[in-house]
Amino acid sequence: MIETLNNGGKIILAGNGGSAADAQHFAGEIVGRFTMERNSLPAMSLCVDPSVVTCIANDYGYEEVFARQIEGMGNAGDLFVGISTSGNSENIIRAINTCKKKKITTVGLLGKNGGKLQGLCDYALTVPSNSTPRIQEVHTLSVHLLCEMIEKGIFGVNE
Numbered sequence: 001m002i003e004t005l006n007n008g009g010k011i012i013l014a015g016n017g018g019s020a021a022d023a024q025h026f027a028g029e030i031v032g033r034f035t036m037e038r039n040s041l042p043a044m045s046l047c048v049d050p051s052v053v054t055c056i057a058n059d060y061g062y063e064e065v066f067a068r069q070i071e072g073m074g075n076a077g078d079l080f081v082g083i084s085t086s087g088n089s090e091n092i093i094r095a096i097n098t099c100k101k102k103k104i105t106t107v108g109l110l111g112k113n114g115g116k117l118q119g120l121c122d123y124a125l126t127v128p129s130n131s132t133p134r135i136q137e138v139h140t141l142s143v144h145l146l147c148e149m150i151e152k153g154i155f156g157v158n159e
């Protein structure tokens, strides 16, 4: 993630339900700030524009809501984070496949045994629990830890 941002790429995130909340939370910490006064960094959640999401879902199917946004807004050198507690959400799987075509690095924040996404993502952080709420709680912690590491990695340890 640090390499992506240092090289001018952006972080793109998506998830369903509670994981959609995690995706927008992550983007907020990166674009706004986590704990440090610093320049803004580029990150976006694909879950937050109801007009875009409903248009794609209505016209192309819910499976396409993230893949089509990546097709339109993702660039080589970006990094996509797909958040899925089951690892089996079809719209995240399709998003990852679109990223591969566009040379976008893929990261899975997953749960259980990682599901179908485990082997598809370039990197996977998989919470080995069968409880969706417990997985989500560890994902939220992971979001904060990642944001802390990004800030410290790019701007130093000033807090």
Ligand SMILES: O=C(CO)[C@@H](O)[C@H](O)[C@H](O)[C@H](O)COP(=O)(O)O
Binding pocket: 016, 017, 018, 019, 083, 084, 085, 086, 087, 088, 089, 132, 133, 136
């Ligand atoms: O928050 C919860 C359950 O705690 C739900 O909204 C949950 O996120 C939804 O069922 C999601 O559709 C599950 O998708 P996924 O994590 O398996 O990809």
